[in-house]
Amino acid sequence: MEIEVKFRVDFERMRRRIESIGASFLREETQEDVYFSVSLPELLRVRRISNLGRAFLTYKRIVDPGRNEEFDELEVEVSDFDTTVEILKRLGYEEDVVVRKRRLVYRLGDVTFELSEVEGLGGFLDIEVISDDVEGAKRMIWEVAEKLGLTENDVEPRLYQELIREKMKGRA
Secondary structure, rough: OOEEEEEEEOHHHHHHHHHHHEEEEEEEEEEEEEEEEEOOOOEEEEEEEEEHHHHEEEEEEOOOOOOOEEEEEEEEEEHHHHHHHHHHHHHHOOEEEEEEEEEEEEEOOOOEEEEEEOOOOOEEEEEEOOOOHHEEEEEEEHHHHHHOOOOHEOOOOOHHHHHHHHHHHHHO
């Protein structure tokens, strides 16, 4: 089970804080996520990590809709991003939104930090633990969040695609 909490953050300030608590920098990713129209609590996306030359097909089921902290996730690497997107379209899935981001990935013990600058939305930090012990994982996440100066007020419970859709409606 993937347990994560997403926070709205100032990208550079949070980068310095993550590094100051001793997290190890793993990699930088330039991501493009194509989400398809499926009914919540399910998510279907194809992700291109262009700077690493990799792509993934991901299915997620949100276990706790509304909070969006617990996900049952299946993911497979695919050899061709564009062909995978086209296959899903031909199967009848409609493209919903595209999310583009620059992501820095850090790790501290069992905790992964995904610090993202999301195009059109700003800075976000996903603090993630993979575990079958949901409550233990959440405790771990909140212990680290506290060290970073984050509180419940900083949590962003909406999915990126929800935020993008809201921003698009605001422009209409």
